[in-house]
Amino acid sequence: MQKLSLREMILCALFVALVAVGAFIRIPVGSDVYTLQFMFTLLAGLLLGPRLGATAVAVYIILGLVGVPVFASGAGPSYVLQPTFGYLIGFVIQAWYCGKASRKIEESKRNFKRLLLVNVGGMAIVYVLGISYFYFVSNYVIDTPIAVWPVIFYCGILQVVPDFLLCVVAASAAVKLAHAGIWVESDAPDAACGLKEA
């Protein structure tokens, strides 16, 4: 791993804090409660780029596993046994992918539709990892047999609509932020803080 410069390190740290804040914002929709965690990991990938985005999300997970309650429900090493831990692993790869894919788009072509497409790709990655982890943990770790299709239904299909909305919001916020200069363009250490002089 290429060494992080001080600015990059601090930027990652602040995104760790932002993702944690996102996990705390709860939006009650009907009887369910949704958190904005996923939207913040999408934005981490989009705004920070592959290397820093994935680092930020990974540090967030380590922080939670060490025992600081930054996850949506609780924390600690035992969180690995939660069937939903796979989503967290998915977030790291999703952040890397979103960063990589969005950097491939030229600056003039970086519009809402293209970023939304990138986000949906990221969502697919999170789902594949999240659902397979859920299936694996349920069947082999907590020893609770559950078939493949119910898992896909409860953890995938039922979540698609709200998660897609989060992708939409993340894409539109990312376009606005990119215009404001909040976009870490290259992975060169000096370019880390792209904030334009106000």
Next chain:
Amino acid sequence: MLTDITIGQFFPGTSLLHRMDARVKVILLFFLIIAIFVFDTPGDYALMCALTLGLGLASHVPLGTLMKSIKPLWWILGFTFLIHLCTVPGETITTVWIFTLTKEGFMRGFFLCLRLVLLILLSSLLTFTTSPLALTDALEALMRPLRVIGVPAHELAMMMTIALRFIPTLIEETDKIMKAQQSRGVDFETGSILKRISSMVPILVPLFISAFRRADELAMAMEARCYRGGDGRTQMKVLRVTRVDYAGILFIAVFFALQAALKIVGI
């Protein structure tokens, strides 16, 4: 939306567990977790329960507070228990509708749940008796040997420390931005899901801009104070292994020896 948030479960105190070195606690917890999976007869579980209860009492954390840490996982526990109760074949207790409840299922479900509860309780004992900063320090110290293979131990710990410092600040900031936007007529409470979610954009944009600005300012402040990474850096609170820690290690070692002995004798 942003009420009732507590960062860190840390429960300040001066008990034996509080005075132990964070590194020793992390390592001992690691061994205890392995032990829960290795020793799995009812007798072992009884011993492990006694140990957990003893540690809980020694930590001076109110047992009610300790039990609250199970709350986030209660539905998994209940689900696991019910599935086993209904699906494991064996001696039938009673039949409800199409489900047959068995004695074997009851036992297996019970012990699996007990295992999960013990795991949660032991790991939350660590976070209850260790401040988040001591935890990140311990993590840095424990990962230092891994620097040989390129794990950036100091950087990771520093990022965690900065994140911990900024979580309350950013929560406050989010709250402030939300109030500011509400006073300008943004409506978060009513409307369709689409409308409610799209009203997040006017929160996100200022929040991220301010986060980037803070990062810039902090980087400047740290550079001005000649921060240059972990090499040769000293700490204000140095982690020290003391008598309490040796006593703790000895205690857990004796406990493991007892469990192993029981296993060999075959009880």
